[in-house]
């Protein structure tokens with residue numbers, strides 16, 4: 001993610017800012033990728049702190065307009081958790097926009113979001129026919145860490161969920177093209193194999209012993225759909241880590257230059273080379289504060305080939321080329 005120029009004074013603005021340091025209201029214009037000092041603000045600004053501009057007074061911004069269902073406000077903390085979930089969504093939607101997905105120039109379908117709070121039963125996250133369902137209750141750190149531990153995952157965040165579920169939606173968009181499915185099946189396997197049975201087997205028996213040779217995560221080994229979503233999420237993680245790193249004025253010996261734009265980099269090997277150089281070092285920095293690794297995955301040769309496949313389709317998909 002870039003950082004931004006303050007339109008009304010000195011200093012830098014960060015993606016989630018609602019005001020400048022001295023309290024002047026500002027809003028993010030997702031088309032211009034810049035902050036502006038004037039309305040129309042998103043209709044969700046007061047309610048959940050959305051800082052994007054709207055196309056008209058009283059309207060929702062481009063991101064909030066994709067949310068068709070909001071959580072039941074009677075469920076404790078649902079609105080606060082929804083607010084945090086929408087922050088993660090805006091971040092990922094803006095990332096995807098760097099490759100022109102879901103922006104005005106993208107003629108395809110945009111995702112529809114169902115943002116649900118867990119009531120008596122947990123909300124199952126997932127995607128079907130363009131609809132992404134997210135459990136906003138995972139914004140609660142206790143819920144998230146409990147599930148992360150139970151599922152033996154090294155990384156689980158709301159932004160990670162967004163990248164994973166939007167990846168399923170992007171697969172669906174790409175699957176409508178004639179040239180995608182055969183190439184996908186060659187790389188990831190046949191996604192027409194029984195999904196429910198495959199997931200059940202994964203939960204019953206665990207991943208194959210040698211999964212790390214072929215998959216980025218153990219969950220990716222469950223089914224080609226999950227392999228695609230996990231690989232796509234990882235590509236988004238690595239690209240955005242590199243972008244945020246360069247934007248912050250930091251450098252590593254691998255960096256092609258301080259003007260390098262990871263979202264414009266066509267060569268996956270170069271992107272992965274720079275990004276893994278960054279994460280190796282930032283993982284070390286995080287350990288100095290007792291924090292989890294920034295990016296806790298090992299990239300096998302097979303995983304890198306899959307990353308290159310996803311990268312190619314992310315870069316050209318929204319254009320219909």
Ligand SMILES: [Zn+2]
Nearest residue numbers: 042050061064
């Ligand atoms: Zn909004």
Ligand SMILES: [Zn+2]
Nearest residue numbers: 164168226229
């Ligand atoms: Zn999934």
